[in-house]
Amino acid sequence: MRWNGQRLDVDDGALPGLERSGVLRSVRTPEFDGVTFHEVLCKSALNKVPEESALPFRYTVNAFRGCSHACRYCFARPSHEYLELDAGADFDSQVVVKLNIAAVLRKELRRASWRREAVALGTNTDPYQRAEGRYRLMPGIIGALAESRTPFSILTKGTLLRRDLPLLRGAAESVPVSIGISLAVFDEELQKQLEPGTPSPRARLDLVRAVADAGFDCHVMVAPVIPFLTDSVDHLDALFGALSAAGAAGVTAFPMHLRGSTKGWFLGWLAREHPALVRRYRELYGRGAYVPPEYRRMLAERIAPLRTRHGFDHASGHRDAAPAEQVAAAPPIRRSPEPTLF
Numbered sequence: 062m063r064w065n066g067q068r069l070d071v072d073d074g075a076l077p078g079l080e081r082s083g084v085l086r087s088v089r090t091p092e093f094d095g096v097t098f099h100e101v102l103c104k105s106a107l108n109k110v111p112e113e114s115a116l117p118f119r120y121t122v123n124a125f126r127g128c129s130h131a132c133r134y135c136f137a138r139p140s141h142e143y144l145e146l147d148a149g150a151d152f153d154s155q156v157v158v159k160l161n162i163a164a165v166l167r168k169e170l171r172r173a174s175w176r177r178e179a180v181a182l183g184t185n186t187d188p189y190q191r192a193e194g195r196y197r198l199m200p201g202i203i204g205a206l207a208e209s210r211t212p213f214s215i216l217t218k219g220t221l222l223r224r225d226l227p228l229l230r231g232a233a234e235s236v237p238v239s240i241g242i243s244l245a246v247f248d249e250e251l252q253k254q255l256e257p258g259t260p261s262p263r264a265r266l267d268l269v270r271a272v273a274d275a276g277f278d279c280h281v282m283v284a285p286v287i288p289f290l291t292d293s294v295d296h297l298d299a300l301f302g303a304l305s306a307a308g309a310a311g312v313t314a315f316p317m318h319l320r321g322s323t324k325g326w327f328l329g330w331l332a333r334e335h336p337a338l339v340r341r342y343r344e345l346y347g348r349g350a351y352v353p354p355e356y357r358r359m360l361a362e363r364i365a366p367l368r369t370r371h372g373f374d375h376a377s378g379h380r381d382a383a384p385a386e387q388v389a390a391a392p393p394i395r396r397s398p399e400p401t402l403f
């Protein structure tokens with residue numbers, strides 16, 4: 062394997078050095094066509110968020126590396142390069158699975174020094190991507206967090222979350238639990254192109270309804286908004302309306318950013334599928350990873366009346382409910398005097 066001997070703990074400290082623990086095995090099965098699972102034993106589970114971060118959580122837990130949801134814009138793609146895997150097709154198809162993560166987490170949460178700070182799940186890979194159906198790591202993780210009275214949040218595109226709603230309801234009786242669903246592409250054809258491994262928009266709307274019916278405030282990340290593809294008033298209006306009807310408690314939206322190797326992966330796809338947009342993207346992203354302030358302003362102004370129309374005004378400050386992969390994708394607050402979320 063190409064990454065034998067690599068220091069897998071380079072970026073999040075949660076993976077073993079393979080030279081010490083080793084990949085237990087690499088698995089391909091007919092049910093997961095084209096995906097290889099690399100099963101490993103991790104040495105730590107909690108990843109500390111840097112002190113200077115403005116994110117509303119201090120720790121993250123990621124049971125997987127890589128994500129078969131395969132979103133073209135995924136900001137986590139470059140993290141796969143630490144494994145000497147590529148940030149494109151390998152990120153989608155070479156998924157590292159931390160088999161022992163629940164046991165390791167439970168041990169870490171029992172330490173006397175643990176302060177029960179908020180833990181976010183879904184910050185770097187989706188905890189309910191298809192692999193979770195095979196490995197069932199989340200029930201153990203949820204159980205460990207609840208037993209230790211640690212507040213936590215989950216962000217996902219995966220409808221498999223529904224399986225764990227009873228467990229999450231039970232956990233919420235003893236600790237604060239926030240659930241967020243990511244749904245930003247309401248056009249099904251476009252969703253299949255942009256997020257080819259994800260459940261359909263309709264399935265995720267049903268999930269929003271199921272989460273709300275289970276008694277949770279379901280926050281929805283309408284993010285990232287993809288310039289000239291999902292940022293029209295018509296698209297956003299239809300999506301906000303559907304989310305409101307499905308019982309979403311709040312929405313957060315912000316434009317796509319393209320950092321590191323994600324940029325080349327996304328723009329390669331754009332050139333193949335939407336060549337007419339390439340020039341406009343050069344204007345938007347030609348000088349960096351973030352859209353210019355004028356675009357951010359335009360989008361904020363476009364979204365504000367839609368929030369009002371669909372009854373989401375009250376949720377504008379509802380950030381804690383959506384500590385999310387895409388929250389991490391917002392540009393650092395230092396870079397712009399404008400709010401990073403709206």
Ligand code: SF4
Pocket residue numbers: 128129130131132134135136137185186187218386
């Ligand atoms: S954006 Fe989220 S769901 Fe999509 S590939 Fe990345 S981690 Fe997976």
